[in-house]
Amino acid sequence: MSMRWILGAASAVTLLAAGSAAAQDKIVLGMSGWTGFAPLSLAAEAGLFKKHGVDVEIKFIPQKERHLTVAAGATQAVATTVDTFISYSAAGIPLTQVLLLDKSNGGDGLAVRSSINSVKELKGKTIAVDGAGTTPYFTLMAMLKRNGMGPKDVQFATLAPNPAAQAFVAGQFDAAVTYEPYLSSIRNAPNAGKILLTTLDVPVVVDMVAFQPDFIKKNPKIVQGVVNGFFDALEMIKKEPEKSYEIMGSKVKQTGEQFAGSAKFIAWQDKAANQAYFKGDLQKFMKEAAEIQLEAGVIKSVPNLDAMVDASFVK
Structure with a gap:
């Protein structure tokens, strides 16, 4: 053979x-x-x-x-x-x-520091959020629009959903937009801040x-x-x-x-x-x-x- x-x-x-x-x-x-x-x-x-x-x-x-x-x-x-x-x-x-x-x-949300009580108070502040064209960014745009604001009113720290949540829990940035399961890491973190809005408030x-x-x-x-x-x-x-x-x-x-x-x-x-x-x-x-x-x-x-x-x- x-x-x-x-x-x-x-x-x-x-x-x-x-x-x-x-x-x-x-x-x-x-x-x-x-x-x-x-x-x-x-x-x-x-x-x-x-x-x-x-x-x-x-x-x-x-x-x-x-x-x-x-x-x-x-x-x-x-x-x-x-x-x-x-x-x-x-x-x-x-x-x-x-x-x-x-x-x-309620699985997507905007987390803010405890001293912030409204979206309008975010003017000029830095938000950790994924880049333009992603769901967290779109969610943030919808939340800003419903409060008479736009992307020019805030500063951005471009981070993917998990790093954004981790950075916020670690004390970085004024706010963060993320989703589950990462949003729960903020919910469950003592003294990290609070969830200001979720998709229960803005279903987008x-x-x-x-x-x-x-x-x-x-x-x-x-x-x-x-x-x-x-x-x-x-x-x-x-x-x-x-x-x-x-x-x-x-x-x-x-x-x-x-x-x-x-x-x-x-x-x-x-x-x-x-x-x-x-x-x-x-x-x-x-x-x-x-x-x-x-x-x-x-x-x-x-x-x-x-x-x-x-x-x-x-x-």
């Missing part, structure tokens, strides 16, 4: 293995450690996506870079907020939202999953599998809460009990909630979010909002 034959056979086996892997419809989904996204991690870890024929690999990717990974082909799906998808599309990388994940129910954080339009056309079964896997994860949380919280918490270095605490500030959205939201509320909020971003200079023009929505996978 010649060495050439052996090498040729080995190559054939490698090709067959690659083809088999491709047949499993593997995709990569980019997101963060935000508590609202956690059912996606649960679906991946518990085999719920695979039950629907999709092997989903979850990767934590900074919010400002997720759309770039899609454009480069490194990821096929992205989880982030409605406002962020608008900024992605305005930047020339269109993504179509197919699934409503959650609404922040809504999370979705999106794919590029062309990917949706070519791979509707994959998209449907991701949507169905998420809904299965919500059912698992209802039936096996302790096990589910342990799995989800482990991905963000929390115990199940700690994760359950963070989850109190999140409202995950089931199929019925998805169907209702896609009927008009999503479109209405997108218009409001685009106006806030336009005024804040985050986007230069409003993209085609209608092209950013596909409700067919939640019917």
Whole structure:
């Protein structure tokens, strides 16, 4: 038996293995450690996506870079907020939202020093917040706008959500904007300050999953599998809460009990909630979010909002 034959056979086996892997419809989904996204991690870890024929690999990717990974082909799906998808599309990388994940129910907030009692008192002060185009920045812009202020009225220390919370707890800066599970580190820190506003006061954080339009056309079964896997994860949380919280918490270095605490500030959205939201509320909020971003200079023009929505996978 010649060495050439052996090498040729080995190559054939490698090709067959690659083809088999491709047949499993593997995709990569980019997101963060935000508590609202956690059912996606649960679906991946518990085999719920695979039950629907999709092997989903979850990767934590900074919010400002997720759309770039899609454009480069490194990821096929992205989880982030409605406002962020608008900024992605305005930047020339269109993504179509197919699934409503959650609404922040106090899970995003503005923390301030104890001596500060209103948003207007932040004028001229320094706020630790992630960069323009991210959810914390958008949340801050919405809070400022509702109090007759804008980005020119405050100073910025650009920090990602976790470092922003850590810096604030350590006594740095006048205020910070972050989200769960990091917001709870401020809630639970003695003498760090106080939470002035959350998304209970300013409900502007809504999370979705999106794919590029062309990917949706070519791979509707994959998209449907991701949507169905998420809904299965919500059912698992209802039936096996302790096990589910342990799995989800482990991905963000929390115990199940700690994760359950963070989850109190999140409202995950089931199929019925998805169907209702896609009927008009999503479109209405997108218009409001685009106006806030336009005024804040985050986007230069409003993209085609209608092209950013596909409700067919939640019917």
